[in-house]
Amino acid sequence: MQYLSLAVFCGSKSGADLLFTQHAKELGILMAEKNITLVYGGGGIGLMGAVADAVMAGKGKVIGIIPEILLEWEAQHKAITDLVIVEDMHVRKKKMYELCDAAVILPGGNGTLDEMFEMLTWNTLNIHNKKIFLLNSNGYYNHLIAHIRHMQQENFLYEDFEERIAVVNTPSEIFNDHAFDHAGKK
Numbered sequence: 001m002q003y004l005s006l007a008v009f010c011g012s013k014s015g016a017d018l019l020f021t022q023h024a025k026e027l028g029i030l031m032a033e034k035n036i037t038l039v040y041g042g043g044g045i046g047l048m049g050a051v052a053d054a055v056m057a058g059k060g061k062v063i064g065i066i067p068e069i070l071l072e073w074e075a076q077h078k079a080i081t082d083l084v085i086v087e088d089m090h091v092r093k094k095k096m097y098e099l100c101d102a103a104v105i106l107p108g109g110n111g112t113l114d115e116m117f118e119m120l121t122w123n124t125l126n127i128h129n130k131k132i133f134l135l136n137s138n139g140y141y142n143h144l145i146a147h148i149r150h151m152q153q154e155n156f157l158y159e160d161f162e163e164r165i166a167v168v169n170t171p172s173e174i175f176n177d178h179a180f181d182h183a184g185k186k
Contacts, residue, residue: 003036005099005101006037006039006101007096007097007100007103008027008051008104009040009041009103009105009108009116010024010046010051010105010106010107011106011107011112012047012111013047013109014046015107020107021047023106023137024051024054025054027104028051028053028055030171030174031051031060032060033058037063038051038055038060038061038063039063039096039099040052040062040063040064040065041066041111042066042070042080042084043064043075044075044077044079047108052064052077056080056081061081062077063082063083063099064080064082064084065084065086065092065095066085066092067085067088067092068085068087093115097119097122102132102133103115103119104135104174105133105134105141106135113144116132120161120165124158124164131166132164133166133168134166134167135170136168137169141167145167148161
């Protein structure tokens with residue numbers, strides 16, 4: 001399946017492992033090569049900046065959605081195709097969901113997890129059924145995946161989480177047919 005746009009949720013910091021930035025750049029390169037628009041949080045630093053810079057370097061299209069309160073914090077990217085300034089975080093997430101065909105979760109902090117879990121919850125409630133890819137760079141999300149499995153074993157989930165999230169270890173895996181076929185399936 002070919003997507004026209006992907007929302008990428010990731011850190012406004014780069015993290016401790018250099019592989020996180022490498023994977024962000026690889027994802028951006030692949031998106032530009034495949035003519036897939038990047039929809040992201042609009043920041044110019046950290047993993048956000050790395051993925052946006054890579055898409056732009058490949059002559060791709062980048063749409064940043066940033067709330068007013070984060071203009072300074074995340075240092076809005078000044079060299080992307082389009083930067084949309086919105087009222088607050090809720091409007092940001094809603095706008096990003098509206099503009100994307102699927103989502104990719106890279107390493108990040110509280111905001112990244114908030115975005116992932118909101119999208120996952122919306123999938124579960126059938127508000128939408130957009131595919132979610134969790135890029136588990138160097139095992140970054142191993143503990144989270146184990147906890148989600150624990151929630152499932154303790155019967156707190158309504159379905160197998162792997163029906164909603166495709167866990168991949170490299171950016172190229174996001175674009176293989178197997179991952180596309182299994183993420184977000186009902």
